[in-house]
Amino acid sequence: MNIAMPYLLFIGDSEFVKTARGVRDWRPEQCIAQYRHASNPVSLDLPDTGFDEAFKAGARTMLLGAAPPGGGLPEHWVDDVCKALRAGLDIASGLHDRLNAHPVIKPLADELGRTLWDVRSPEPSYPFGTFERRPGKRLLTVGTDCAVGKKYTALAIEQEMTARGLDATFRATGQTGILIAGGGIPIDSVVADFIAAAAAQLSPPAEPAHWDVIEGQGSLFHPAYAGVTLGLLHGSQPDALVLCTDPTRTGIGAFEHYPQPDLQEAVRRYTEAGALTNPDIEVIGVSMNTSAMGEDEARELLEREEARLGLPCVDPIRLGVGRIVDRLAG
């Protein structure tokens, strides 16, 4: 998967534009313009253009960056998609409905020679490889739960490393991450047999000083998703883990009767599990989403956990990830 950039961000008449906003935030230089219906009050603070105008301005792919109710492709977007294809644009989509299965869009794209990227759809299989150590370095974000900042933390670490002149590549494992990176593997959609194989392919052999910064998924402590998390951990063979958490949660996501793990226990369990494929693995820092806490309370918590765990504890939004990146650069 290698999506041509820059993007025209399509938000149509939707107010749910999380995907488009993620791309806008993390790859502003790749976002040329937005296309929205006249009625839509939401804006990404980009120029409003038509399809031809966006193509002339350099856009190469139109990103369907909004989630309509239900996650399907609204029928009244089809005409816009067809116009974008005719204007010269590929289309990238994180919707549940596959563009490559659409009875109008797919034939038109084929006729015009355009590419339709359904970023939720992985390959049917991946080669197993050997699971020997690969050259290059790898960092994986892991979590006490889902939706605790694993993608954000990975992107922030890549950004900080790049700003320091370090050689780093963000590797995406979920749809928004894939649209930000222009490639990746939607790891939780892969057939179970191939989770680790897919993860290995996602971070291929690289230069010895290069870091892949891999977006984690799920949690070893999540009753439904721990299998995905473990396969991603084993296939990534990370040298460094960053543990992400939300200190205000008591239970796991939608399974409130499952408790959040203690951070010390989580460090131990992730290290133990990851050591199967990389015996040198270590947790190098903790990333906490303290957005629901006051400034003083957050700083106190971070200091207390830092002393207890012996690891840099940061809130990536409040304080940045510099102190974690220090551990990689040193």
Add this chain to the structure above:
Amino acid sequence: MNIAMPYLLFIGDSEFVKTARGVRDWRPEQCIAQYRHASNPVSLDLPDTGFDEAFKAGARTMLLGAAPPGGGLPEHWVDDVCKALRAGLDIASGLHDRLNAHPVIKPLADELGRTLWDVRSPEPSYPFGTFERRPGKRLLTVGTDCAVGKKYTALAIEQEMTARGLDATFRATGQTGILIAGGGIPIDSVVADFIAAAAAQLSPPAEPAHWDVIEGQGSLFHPAYAGVTLGLLHGSQPDALVLCTDPTRTGIGAFEHYPQPDLQEAVRRYTEAGALTNPDIEVIGVSMNTSAMGEDEARELLEREEARLGLPCVDPIRLGVGRIVDRLAG
């Protein structure tokens, strides 16, 4: 999945009849006859019949129980499959090629109202449920590696429990197991997101004294498949684990540079991992494939490991699984 039995076992002109033999061994009462090409020297010690004759004798499904080279459906079997459909039989297949996608077989089955069972093909998704404890008891076989007797051990335990008048159901997670049981979920073919959800569905709520005996897959110590193993463990929420191993192996399957785990460590790790969804989980016995060892050597090893681990250690073929079942009945 609820495959109508008994079976006509089709082995055609293939000498690789492992699947058919597994069904023949574990469900002899469900095997009415075999169908093979005149040239085939292999026999399952069943009457040779034609399709009409098998149907009249009570067969309801023809099982494609042989693996042709490559695992696909040989073109010269298609005519036989069509004749079997016309004779009144459903067809069950563990082949890679899906009968439900075949341009001749599928339309004919639809026209005749027959069912085609592609046992490698799971549902596209499974409901997540709550991962709360379900009524009924569950036993899962787990392994130090792939192909160490997890299916055999589960079937032997079900057989022994049933012989003792205990209420037990074998739950299949792989294609041969599914054909033996007439149902199940091919867990390593499920989309990664749904491994645990599928496993939960496989062993639904039951009577308090009922035991589901669940066929394990992969190994927590296998670099490629541990994710499947963990998801199956979490979704099954087993009360009892039986650890399966082959004491003559040094490395893991095709990944010889990965070592076999120590059994004590394996017991600890499986218990630790499984406790997430069932805190009362315990390993109740060890099942060893000692077929490559002499009788004395095998007995010595089993006694030594039994003393070291404090758990009954059996070879299910040499000695049966009675001493493990004692732990369930007691």
